[in-house]
Amino acid sequence: MTGESTGHTNPLEVLRRRRRVLAEALRSRLWPLPAVAVLLAVLAGIGVPELDTAVDDHMPPVVAGYLFGGGADAAREVLGAIAGSLITVTSLTFSLTLVTLQLASSQYSPRLLRTFAADRVVQRTLALFLSTFIYALTVLRTVRNDTGAGTSEFVPPLAVTLAYALTVASVVALVLFLGHLVRQIRIETVLDQVRTDTCATAAHILPRATADSGPAQPLPEPPPHAHLVDAAGSGFVIEIDEHAVLTAAVHADALVRIDRPVGSSLVAGTPIARCWPAHPQHPLAGETLDRLAEQIRxxxxxxxxxxxAQDVGFGLRQLTDVVVRALSPGINDPTTAVHGLVACTAVLVELLPARLGPYTVCDSDEQPRVMIARPTFADLLDLVCTQPRIYGAADPEVLEALLSMLKLLGWKAVTDSHRVAIGDQLARLRDCLGEHEDVVRRALERTADDVDSSLTHRWHSRSRLH
Structure with missing residues (x-):
């Protein structure tokens, strides 16, 4: 068992990771930003009329000339028109957003819905529309006519003018939103967004390999009597708090190996980890074992x-889903599949210098205490290549794109394990070439030979435009 060491965990780094997970959870939902905007609109709708009461008598004539100058009835008409039109436009925006989500789910991949829901332009546009609507309604309740029974007329010119300004901003936002929506549903934009998010995740969570970052002292192989820790619930692993696991292992004087990486699916009651005593003369048992197992869960x-947030493989899963969906008989769009493979290539090239695979976490004495599973480069490359190879075996363009991917990765490979993984995928692709006619097969075999050359750092340029 081998792995890379992260040293003992830094509490600040743990806090940053937790904040990143929380931020990702909020970012991928449509409601938080509009909800905050609505709350601020209510406060503004209450506060700005109060400000009007305080400053109306002291307003300079030059400033007052630019403010709303109508009476109470006119103010009601303006605010009512704003509220009525904004709720209609908001309904239209929601409808267009739902149509976009449906298109992304059916045409590209259901896994992309999270990316569309996290679109900041959509969230900010909805927030502006809803806040303008709520602000206009809140200000409307403060407008009063002179009833002649002790109630004088009150028209907040500053508040009505602000409602007008927000309406103008909403009209501009609607135009920009429509243009943005048209751009967002383009496959090139979708692929670039997923690629950017995946590379950003890799840069945050994966350390870079350096010349002096050799393998750390590995965790010993778990003994046959190692205790199994079962999952408490079913679902996907979205986060592993390595600091909490390390702290629990140190307090129990135990070694822990977590076998399920972030992104894997769990079923309640099935094993997710193994733990055993760091010193055989102090066995794990009783309350100590129960507490350790609970802390790991x-x-x-x-x-x-x-x-x-912590799952690099999810971005590659999204991109591969787009490729596979494009190759389905109902869509039959190999050009989109090729573009998806190009995006996968860009992500995999970014991952080559990173330290992938299982890694160890050490205590303050630099002794390995915890090993946490993480996908290797071979695992991620297999994720990208297997399904497109199976479903695109009959399409020369798809095979050419896969071979071109391996060629670029072979040229940029930095370790022997990278080259072994690339060579394994190349051998599988060669098995698919015999089904094509001679001219196509020979062209693909030349590209396959170029992959072999790139693995020995020799470059031959025979790439074609797709």
């Missing part, structure tokens, strides 16, 4: 869907 957090 709490540290392995699950959810109903995968996220990009």
């Amino acid at each position: 709490d540290a392995v957090r699950t959810g109903s869907e995968r996220t990009t």
